[in-house]
Amino acid sequence: MSGQEASSQEAPPAHGGRLAELRHLFPHAPAPFLDLSTGINPYPYKVPPLAPSCADDALTRLPEPEARAALEAAAARAYGLADPGLVLACAGSQALIGLLPLLRPRSLVAVLAPTYAEHAFAWRAAGHHVQEVATLADAAAADVVVLCNPNNPDGRTIAAADLRAFAAPLAARGGWLVVDEAFADFAPAGVSLAPSFPAHGVIVLRSFGKASGLAGLRLGFALVPAGLAPRLRAALGPWPVSGAAIAIGTLVLEDDAWRAAMAARLAEDAARLDAVLEAAGLTKRGGTPLFRLAESTDAASVFEQLGAAGILVRRFAAHPRWLRFGLPGAAFDRLAAALALRA
16 A cells, blocks of 8 residues: 555644634734635524424433434435434534544554545544555555545545445455545535445445534534444443534434525535636636635735635645635625735
8 A cells, every 4th residue: 555654743633714813814804704714504504493492402401312313314314324223423523533543453544635634633643554545546455444525625526336346345354434425415416325325344424514504513423334333322422412413403404405405506606616716817626515626826825815805715734736715605706806906
């Protein structure tokens, strides 16, 4: 297996969404700041007022197992699984990224990179031997293979059929294929592995907050083989999600009409963002309906220019020519005006 290893003493990965850092870097930038660094839906689900009894229970009582089971059943239906017993809710998919490495003995782990840096970091921190590789072929000898599909930050996708074929021999020798589908909600058919469940040796992570725009709710799901479900549920503990997350998450996941309308809206916005970036001389490298990755020889100056205008985008230390733009929602004109200031 070819690839690149990093020290287990590495610093935690940097992330977007840190507006306090933007205020420090650009103290004279105009407010309100526009955060395009996270890839979160800029059109959050409009949560209606909950019935008083439901609202009170969600905040004052420990969540009931039956309510969590109803949430997981709603997620199973939304993601295309036939068996809701294979869906486990938790406080955001990030919690699962840190937990899964603790459920295996020391393993050889291949992470398809460049990708969301928390995956390699979590497996290294748990004592596993991690290599970052470019292709599935490079990962053939690994015990665990981790990838994002669609990938973050470039939007690369691998067909679910190809992943199923790759997972079969890996699972036969006791290995895992871990697929982070944080940005799969609005992906084309044939990308998500969720409808393939049950799938031996395959673990899929789903994010609720990115698609719904309710990232602060902290809700995510693991789709796991039947043999792993009891172990993971025990590791998550008896109350892995809050009562508020259960009530709101169930409501959103059952709203098929909202998801369909949002998919169309995001597709239109993504195409509009492509046009704005192209007009500013930036080259598109990829993306998903929730973000675009652009490239520029002067990406550092673009970041500075946007920051001075109160707009935060995602930059990458290892790829200084890259910038990732989330959808600006109602602020397209503001973004276009800031980019138009380029010399």
